[in-house]
Amino acid sequence: IREPEFRRSRAIGTDGRSVAAHQRTSSTAYLSSDDPVVQCIRSRASEFQGYVDLGMMEDLQVTRYLEGQQYTNHYDWAANPAMRNQTTNRETTFFAVLDVECSKCGTRFPEISVDWRSEDQRWCEFVDCKAEKELTVRAVAGSAVFWRNLKSDGTGDTRTLHAGLPATGGKKVGLNIWTRREVS
Secondary structure, three states: OOHHHOEEOOEEOOOOOEEOEOOEOOEEEEOOOOOHHHHHHHHHHHHHOOOOOHHHEOOOEEEEEOEOOOEEEEOOOOOOHHHHOOOEEEEEEEEEEEEEOOEOOOEEEOOOOOOHHHOOHHHHHOEOOOOOOOEEEOOOOOOEEEEEOEOOOOOEOHHHOEEEOOEEOOOEEEEEEEEEEEOO
């Protein structure tokens, strides 16, 4: 991705509009769905989810965090999609780490806690095993995290509250893959 393609990342405001927000200070670029590599990634993400309809997948988004940039606690799902004139909501999220040159710049889930003492310690390469009150997925190049944003009834799962932690001492580049589903 060329530098000019990155733009200030946006968030959804309380009125449902896309805005530049102090909570999200990263930069974003979208990948062309015509690119064969992008098509392969989309197909793999669809396959992972049981062959979901590619038409329900948003354009792939590359997000770059430079020194100190972050995205504070947020949900990937909309509390009221109808407010944005939408009949769909983000059902799932993949966040893949493409490049990392920062420390403690992972993705934190403050509503999820895991007692890692009883788990295989190899997990500690990918998660902060010392965090007891929250789940923090480490930024490890080549790794990815996946979660479901919506419950089976189509409402948002509040446990998916998460934050892209500040890039300290460098940068982080990740790939967002969002799949939507119809909601009533």
